[in-house]
Each structure stands twice: as structure tokens, then as C-alpha cells.
Amino acid sequence: MSQWIHTDQAPNFPLPFSQALRAGDFVYVSGQVGVDPETRQVVGSTIETQTLQSLRNIEIILAAAGLTLDHVVKVNAYLSRLEDFPGYNKVYESVMKRPFPARTSVQSGIGDYLVEIDVVAYVHTVRGETKG
Template identity: 65%
Template sequence: MSIAKNVAAAPQFPLPFSHSVRAGDFVYVSGQVGVNPATLEIVGTTIEEQTKQSLRNIEIILEAEGLTLDHVIKSNAYVSHTEDFPGYNQAYSEVFSKPYPTRTTAPVDLGKYLVEIDVVAYAPSKRTEG
């Protein structure tokens, strides 16, 4: 059984998706962009600012599931400009703690957004080094 959830404190876009879906021990979080959840206005003009806000929005959704960013085992990021990859990496490394989740990062046209990130979290435990 899977349970879909929408989180009141997370950005509310008029699009057909759930903020998260729990399937067994895994929580899949839909892609989040760097917007203020209350106003949907883009936060900042840099990849660093938007990456941190995107991850904050993910954190809000995970909190509603009783989880933290430390439960994330996989992330997928879509970055509008390849020249922003270093800034994205910097912000990502400041928000996530080691050991980092596995990840995929790809360039894609996101229109007015600089980054969109989705994650998979594993509910029973947090990431640890092996």
C-alpha cells in the first residue's frame, strides 16, 4: 500500500501531483523548486539561494513524514545552466551532511527556475558510513 500526502506548509502549485508518497519504508518526494512556500515567489537570484530553498521545501515535506534530510538516500537534481553546477554543489554540500545521498544531476530547461530537486528517503534509518 502507498500513501500520498500533501503538506499545507509546502509550496502549493495548481498541478496534479502529491508532495510525497510513502511506499513501505520509502518516501518519495516530488520535485521542489526554490520558492517561498507561502507566496510561490522565487527565493534569491543565485543557484546557491535557490538550491537551499528547494532543499528547505523538501525538508518541510519530510518533516510531515517524521523524517529529516538525514533520511534521504537518493536525490535527483535538474539545473538550468551547466555553469551553475559548482554553486549547486557548494550549496548542496552545505545543507546535506556526510555521508551524502547518492545523486543524479542533469542540465535541463526549467524556465524561470534555476534548480528542481526530488528525493527518496528511507524511513527506518538515517544515512551512515559503512
């Protein structure tokens, strides 16, 4: 059985998906884009600004599940433009701690958004240490 995770502190869209679901010891966070949680407007016009906001939105959702970015074991990132990869990587590396999660990054047509990021977090492990 899965548990629905939702917070009004993160962006809410009138689309048929959950912000996150917990299934056993894993939390699956749906793709987050670089939008302000209150206005649902895109924040900034650079990959750096939108990547930071996407990760902050993920952080808010994980907090609703009692977790942090340090629980993330897998990241999938979808970039509109391949040339934005260095800027995305720079922000990603400044926010995520070592050892970094496993990651896949691809170019994808995601409309007006420069990046969309989804993650999988594991409840019992913080990267680099085991909680049991």
C-alpha cells in the same frame, strides 16, 4: 498501497502531483524548486539561494512524514544552467550530511527556475546508522 503526504507549510501548486508519497519504507518527494512556500514566488536570482530554498522545501515535506534530510538516500537535481553546478554543489554540501546520498545531477530546461530537486528517503535508516 501508498500514503499521501501533504503539508500546507510547503509550496502548493495547482498541478496534478503529490508533494510526496510513502510506499512501503520509502518516501518519494516530488521535485521542489526555489520558491517561497507562502507566495510561490521564486526566492532570489542565484543558484545558491534557489538551491537552499529547494532543500528547505524538501525538509518541510519530509518533516510532515516524520523524517529529516538524514533519511534521504537518493537525490535527483535538475539545473537550468550547467555553469551553476559549482554553486549548487557548494550549498548542497553545506546542507546535506556525510555520507552523502546517491545523487544524479543533470542540465534540464525547467523554465524560470534555476534548480529543481527531488529525493527518495528510506524510513528505517539515517545515513551512517541503522535503526532496524
